[in-house]
Amino acid sequence: MRVMIIQAGKEVDLQGCSDVQAVLAKLAINPETVLVLRDGKLITKDERIAETDRIEILPVISGGGPRIQDPE
Amino acid sequence: MKCRRCRGKAVIDLPRHNSAFCPDCFIAYFNKQVDVAIAKQEMFFDGETVLVAVSGGKDSLALWDILLNQGVETAGVYVDLGIEEYSATSKQIVEAFATSRGAHLLVVDVREECGFSIREVAKHTMRTACSACGLFKRYLINKIAVDQGFQVVATGHNLDDEASSLLGNVLHWKEGFLARQSPALPSTHPKLARKVKPLFRLTERETAAYCILKKIQYMVEECPLVRGSTNLMNKQALNLLEQSSPGTKHAFYFDFLRKRQNFRADEFVLSSCEHCGQATTAQTCSFCRLVAEVRAKTCPPAAANQDVRQNPL
Numbered sequence: 045m046r047v048m049i050i051q052a053g054k055e056v057d058l059q060g061c062s063d064v065q066a067v068l069a070k071l072a073i074n075p076e077t078v079l080v081l082r083d084g085k086l087i088t089k090d091e092r093i094a095e096t097d098r099i100e101i102l103p104v105i106s107g108g109g110p111r112i113q114d115p116e
Numbered sequence: 117m118k119c120r121r122c123r124g125k126a127v128i129d130l131p132r133h134n135s136a137f138c139p140d141c142f143i144a145y146f147n148k149q150v151d152v153a154i155a156k157q158e159m160f161f162d163g164e165t166v167l168v169a170v171s172g173g174k175d176s177l178a179l180w181d182i183l184l185n186q187g188v189e190t191a192g193v194y195v196d197l198g199i200e201e202y203s204a205t206s207k208q209i210v211e212a213f214a215t216s217r218g219a220h221l222l223v224v225d226v227r228e229e230c231g232f233s234i235r236e237v238a239k240h241t242m243r244t245a246c247s248a249c250g251l252f253k254r255y256l257i258n259k260i261a262v263d264q265g266f267q268v269v270a271t272g273h274n275l276d277d278e279a280s281s282l283l284g285n286v287l288h289w290k291e292g293f294l295a296r297q298s299p300a301l302p303s304t305h306p307k308l309a310r311k312v313k314p315l316f317r318l319t320e321r322e323t324a325a326y327c328i329l330k331k332i333q334y335m336v337e338e339c340p341l342v343r344g345s346t347n348l349m350n351k352q353a354l355n356l357l358e359q360s361s362p363g364t365k366h367a368f369y370f371d372f373l374r375k376r377q378n379f380r381a382d383e384f385v386l387s388s389c390e391h392c393g394q395a396t397t398a399q400t401c402s403f404c405r406l407v408a409e410v411r412a413k414t415c416p417p418a419a420a421n422q423d424v425r426q427n428p429l
Contacts, residue, residue, distance in 0.1 A: 050336060076355045079128070079324055086127040086328060088117040088136055102336070104324040105276070105351055106173060 046098040047071070065089040067099065077105050121145075128325050131362035139329050146326050149317040150182050157300040159312040160268060165189040167266035167309070169257050170213075170221075172206030172335040175272030177213055178323045179315055181332055183270065184217055190270075191220040193260055195253050198226050198233030199341060206335045213332070222264075224256050230407055232414060235341065240413040241406065245341035248406065255403040259394060261309035273299075273313040276320045279365040280350035282372055287350075292382035298373075305386045305395035319365070 047067060048055045061067045064080050064087060080087050081100045093099065117126040119138035126136035137145055154160060166183060170176040170192045183190050194210045196203050207223070214221035227233050234252065238245040261269050278299070285293045299316040303309060315323060327334050342348065357364045388394070389401035396402070 074355050074359050076131075076319075076321060076358045079321060079328065081328070086139075086325060088126050088129045090117050090129075102324065102328075104174070104321045105348070105355070106175070106320060106338070 045093055045095055047101060048098065049101045050103070059095070061093055063089070063093055064091050064099070067093060068101075071101070073101065078103055127329075128322075130322070132319070132358070132366050134362075142325065143329060146318065146322065147182065147186075150186075150314050153299065153314045153317050154312075157312065159270070159300050159314060160188065164267050165191060167222075167257070167261045167264075167269045168192050169253070169269060169271045170194050170210050171272075172209040173272070174327045174332075174334040175274050175277075175315060175320060175323045177210075177272075177332050177334050178326045178330075179270060179272040180213070180219070181217075181330060182326075183314070184219060191222060191266070193222045193224065193257055195256050196223060196225040196227075197249060197252070199235060199339060202335075202337065202339055205337070209333055209335055222260060224260060226252055226256070229256065230410075232410055236414065237406065237410055238341065240410050243406065244345065245339075246345045246347070249339075249341075251402055251406060255394065255401070258307075258309055259392075262307050262394075266309060267303070268310040268312060270312050270314055272315055272323070274315045274318050274320045274323055275365055275369060276351055276354070277347075278313070278316050279354055279369045280347050282369055283350045283354060284346060291379050294372075295376065295379040295381035298376065307388070307393065307395045308386075316369075 045058055045061065045067075046055060047058055049071075056071070058067060058070060061070055065075070068075050068078070068080070068089070075089055079102045080089075080091075081102060082091070082093075082097060087099075117129055117136045118124065119126045119141050120135040121141040121144070122138060124138040124141075127139055128142055129136040160166060166188055168176065168180045168183060168190050170180055171194070180190065180192055192210065192214055194207060196207055211221065213219075230252075234245055234249050237243060237248040237252075241248070243251075257269055260266075278297070282294075282297060285297060299313040301311040326332075354365050354368070384397045386395045386397060389396045389404055390399050391404040392401060394401050394403070398405075400408075
């Protein structure tokens with residue numbers, strides 16, 4: 045799946061993440077600091093993610109977004 | 117995940133409340149939190165117009181939107197800090213919001229008022245950009261409120277902002293600041309408007325979700341001068357704790373509010389600044405001192421001295 049991190053202007057391809065929680069864990073992102081959207085709509089952390097999905101991670105912390113670590 | 121209220125499909129989970137909400141129920145939850153904040157802290161009085169400080173960010177626009185929806189009489193005030201493209205874009209966003217809602221907006225340009233931008237303040241003084249920005253915004257917004265007869269200023273400070281300020285004050289045991297930290301500050305001088313923070317019960321994740329669900333366009337990009345601020349470090353620390361123990365930020369701040377009266381404010385007498393007449397504990401207020409410092413470093417000596425005496429603003 046393709047994950048776009050809005051504030052960081054970064055896009056990454058991820059494999060093997062079945063839900064939102066797994067995506068955030070793989071990217072080492074604290075769920076408290078972001079919202080996650082699919083097709084422009086908010087989704088919860090237990091939402092299933094398909095390999096063909098494109099999701100957006102929107103940082104919400106004023107003063108700086110999350111530190112994005114490479115998934116590998 | 118199902119909505120806690122209606123059992124429909126949830127779009128946001130709130131671990132601190134062990135809850136999740138669908139769009140409609142989340143908006144209802146958000147409104148209720150603001151209603152409770154306003155009522156419990158007695159933020160507004162009948163017949164007064166609220167001056168809402170708007171930056172173009174999610175918090176201030178969510179606040180203005182909700183006050184407009186609730187029929188509160190408001191005007192917005194935007195301070196243009198002169199931070200190049202960032203300020204230009206945020207100003208456009210605020211103006212577009214005001215136009216779309218038919219709301220009254222006042223704009224103050226720091227460069228027109230002082231002759232220099234926030235970036236120049238940070239360059240020529242020991243203050244960080246965030247510190248200078250906070251001082252300029254507090255001063256200019258209060259001055260507009262007082263000059264134009266607004267008795268109360270509402271800001272978009274949220275639970276994360278308040279909890280991180282609290283952590284900063286506790287880490288340095290600033291007891292005077294702790295005594296004065298409150299979601300509703302009374303006026304203590306004829307030239308000080310009341311200050312209220314109706315979003316203090318909501319996190320910034322919740323204010324961002326409100327904007328997305330209400331389709332409010334806000335400034336997602338961060339200020340280019342903000343990196344490395346202490347406030348941001350405090351937020352990161354609190355969010356680490358929140359991740360492992362949901363509700364930590366809420367408990368930290370709300371327990372503090374219950375114990376706040378145990379802290380004693382520093383005793384001081386507010387007088388009027390000899391240059392601008394605004395409230396200060398010194399002979400010259402912090403704003404006028406900072407303006408004088410920058411002018412002294414950027415203007416010929418004679419002109420700098422003259423400016424401060426004759427044209428504080």
